[in-house]
Structure formats: C-alpha cells, structure tokens
Amino acid sequence: MGLIARHAEAAGIPTLCMGSALDILQAVYPPRAAFLDYLLGHTTGKPSEPELQRAILLEALEAFSSLSQPGQIKHLPFRWAEDDGWKDGVMNDGDTRTPRRDTPQYQTEADRILVEQNDPEACEVCETAA
Amino acid sequence: MQKPPVDYIKRITANYAALGYKTYQWVHNEDTPPWTPLTKPLSECRLGLIASGGIYVTGQVAFHTKDDFSFRAIPKDVATSDLRTAHFAYDQTDARRDPNVVFPIDTLRRLEAEGVIGELAEHAFTFMGGIYSTRKVRESLAPQLTEQLKAERVDVALLVPV
Numbered sequence: 258m259g260l261i262a263r264h265a266e267a268a269g270i271p272t273l274c275m276g277s278a279l280d281i282l283q284a285v286y287p288p289r290a291a292f293l294d295y296l297l298g299h300t301t302g303k304p305s306e307p308e309l310q311r312a313i314l315l316e317a318l319e320a321f322s323s324l325s326q327p328g329q330i331k332h333l334p335f336r337w338a339e340d341d342g343w344k345d346g347v348m349n350d351g352d353t354r355t356p357r358r359d360t361p362q363y364q365t366e367a368d369r370i371l372v373e374q375n376d377p378e379a380c381e382v383c384e385t386a387a
Numbered sequence: 388m389q390k391p392p393v394d395y396i397k398r399i400t401a402n403y404a405a406l407g408y409k410t411y412q413w414v415h416n417e418d419t420p421p422w423t424p425l426t427k428p429l430s431e432c433r434l435g436l437i438a439s440g441g442i443y444v445t446g447q448v449a450f451h452t453k454d455d456f457s458f459r460a461i462p463k464d465v466a467t468s469d470l471r472t473a474h475f476a477y478d479q480t481d482a483r484r485d486p487n488v489v490f491p492i493d494t495l496r497r498l499e500a501e502g503v504i505g506e507l508a509e510h511a512f513t514f515m516g517g518i519y520s521t522r523k524v525r526e527s528l529a530p531q532l533t534e535q536l537k538a539e540r541v542d543v544a545l546l547v548p549v
Contacts, residue, residue, distance in 0.1 A: 258437075258439055258516065258546050259414055259416065260521065260525055260526065260529050261524070261529045261532055261533075262420075262544075262547060263416070263420050263421055263438070263439065263529075263531045264411050264530060264532075264533050265526075265529075265532070265533045265536055265544050266420065266422065266423050266547060267421040267423075268533045268537065269423050269542065270533070270537070270541060270542075270544050271423045271424065271425045271535055271542070271543045271544070272543070272544045272545075272546055273543070273544070273545055273546065274546040274547065274548070275547050276548055276549070278392075278393070279392040279393075280392070280393075280394050280395055280396050280397075280508075281395055281396060282412055282539040283441065284396065284413045284414065284416070285414050285415075285416060286416045286417075286418075286420055287420055287546075288420040288421060288422055288423075291538050292392070296397075297477055297478075297549060298440075298477040298478050298479070298480075298481060298489065298549055299481060299485060299488045299489070300489055300547050300548060301488060301489065301490075301491040301494065301547055302487060302488055302489065302494075302549055303481070304482075304485035304487075304488050305481075305484065306483045307421065307487070307493065307494070307497075307518075310487050310488075310491060310493075310494045311494055311497060311498070312473070314491055314494050314495070314498060317497070318429060318498075318503070318504070318547075320544060321425055321429055322425075322429075323497065324496035326392045326422075326492060327419050327420045327421065327422040328419060328420050329450040329452060336389075339512070339525070340388055341388055341389050341390035342388065343388075344390050344392075344393050344449045344480055345390075346400040347393050347395075347398065348393070348399050348402055349398065349402070351402065351405075351406060352402065352406050352408065353478070354475050355452060355475045356452070357452045357453040357454075357475060358451055358452050358453055358473075359451050359452075359453040359454075359455075360451055361448050361449035361450065361451050361473070362399065362449050362450065362451060362452055362473040362475075363449045363471070363473065364466055364471035364472060364473060364479075365445075365471070366451070366540035367445070368445045368446075368449060368471055369449075371445060371446050372446065372447070372448055372449075375446065385391040385392065
C-alpha cells in the first residue's frame with residue numbers, strides 16, 4: 258500500500274496510510290501514516306463496535322492536520338487488549354495462508370453462481386486491471 | 388502487561404524460512420516520501436478510500452489468490468451486507484462478520500453525515516494485498532488507482548491495508 262500512497266501523493270493527492278504492522282509501515286515509508294496496535298485483520302477497528310470504529314477513524318484522520326513532515330507516523334491511542342500477551346503468539350504458528358489458486362475464491366457459493374449467471378461484460382462495477 | 392509492537396517482518400521471514408518458502412519481500416523505501424499539503428479542511432474534502440483486504444460486492448468476480456493484482460470499484464451506497472472478502476493471507480473471520488474492520492464504509496458514511504469529511508467519493512477501490520510483484524504494483528496497480536482517484540476528483544485518500 259505504501260507504493261500506492263507514494264504514487265497518489267506524487268500525483269498531487271494527499272494520502273493517509275493506516276496500518277497495524279509498525280515495522281512494515283516504517284519499511285514502506287508512506288507520506289503520512291497512522292499506526293493502530295491491533296491484531297492484523299482489524300486495521301480500522303473491532304467488529305460490531307461502531308463507536309470504537311468511529312473513534313479510531315477520527316484519531317487517524319486527525320493525522321491529516323497534525324502530520325507536517327513527509328514520512329511521519331501517528332500512533333493511535335488504542336490497544337487491542339489490556340494485556341499485550343496476544344502479541345506472543347502472532348506469526349509463530351507456521352504458514353496459515355490458504356493455497357494459491359488462480360480461480361476466484363468466492364466467500365459463498367451463492368456469489369459464484371450469481372457471477373456465472375451474469376454476463377461479466379455487463380457488470381459496470383467489475384473493473385479489473387489489464 | 389504492555390509489549391512493543393510485533394516485529395512482523397522478522398517473525399514472518401523466520402516462519403517461512405522454517406517451512407522452506409520463498410521470502411516475501413516488503414518494499415523498503417529509503418528516500419523521503421513525496422508530499423502534497425492539504426489546502427483545505429477535511430470537512431470540505433472529498434475523500435477516496437482504497438483498501439487491500441480483498442473486499443468485493445456479491446455479483447462481482449472475487450479475487451483469486453495467485454498473484455491477483457486486479458481491483459474492484461465499490462459504490463459508496465453499497466449495502467454492507469453485500470460485502471464479501473477473498474484473501475489468502477489474513478484471518479477473515481471478523482472482516483466477514485463486519486467488513487468495517489478492514490473497509491470502513493459505514494464509519495466513513497457516518498463521518499460524511501456528521502460533516503467531519505466533506506464527502507465520500509462515489510466509489511471506493513479494493514484489491515487483494517500481499518502481491519509478490521512490486522513491479523506490477525508500481526507499473527500497473529498504483530498508476531491505475533491514482534487515475535481512479537483523479538477521475539473521482541478526490542481531495543484526499545485514505546488507504547487501509549491489512
């Protein structure tokens with residue numbers, strides 16, 4: 258995402274890149290960043306907690322005002338849990354990724370059927386890179 | 388007990404090496420990033436959202452998990468219950484329960500209604516992160532997404548990786 262942030266910023270669009278992996282944010286070094294020290298897969302909050310999600314985005318968006326130098330990272334004032342013990346187990350359990358397949362990986366069978374019934378050319382929002 | 392942020396690059400590299408896998412190479416930029424100053428308050432800005440959590444809308448072709456660097460345009464008025472995820476590398480349980488954890492569409496619609504942001508762009512753009520080829524991102528995905536943001540006439544962009 259850092260490459261996309263840099264590209265858009267260079268083209269004249271101010272960007273804010275969020276992230277829950279501080280070392281990766283530091284490596285890709287985007288123009289503006291907001292770090293949320295949460296379990297991966299929750300970059301903008303916890304599920305079904307709209308007030309928390311709103312508070313997180315408000316703190317993140319504030320970085321558009323408070324960050325004044327390229328490459329700065331705002332640390333957001335939220336913690337995943339009182340105890341940071343969850344961090345010990347992260348990424349220590351072998352490869353949890355799913356096998357790579359070059360066919361669409363639908364969340365549900367109904368999604369697949371819906372697309373196969375449609376003419377893909379007719380789907381206005383199915384924009385795909387060349 | 389408080390602990391420092393997780394050192395993902397070190398842990399993932401060790402993890403994959405132990406399994407004999409090719410190492411994922413994160414982009415490592417040394418040069419100072421580009422900078423475009425904001426010229427008006429957020430409350431007057433049109434905001435564009437880009438997210439890499441593999442979000443699609445039912446009816447769209449899902450992402451495949453082998454070097455997919457395509458993207459989808461998600462209309463701003465999408466029904467949250469029509470959002471789906473397809474991604475090979477993160478636990479999608481919570482994202483499938485509530486897409487707002489990686490694709491803050493309800494949150495942004497609310498901030499738009501509250502006047503915190505001026506307006507949410509007509510479309511958000513999504514792809515599946517973890518693309519091994521930085522060349523494809525640099526030469527294809529990044530320029531295309533920038534074009535989309537420009538076509539939507541956004542003033543600022545919020546980027547949400549996983």
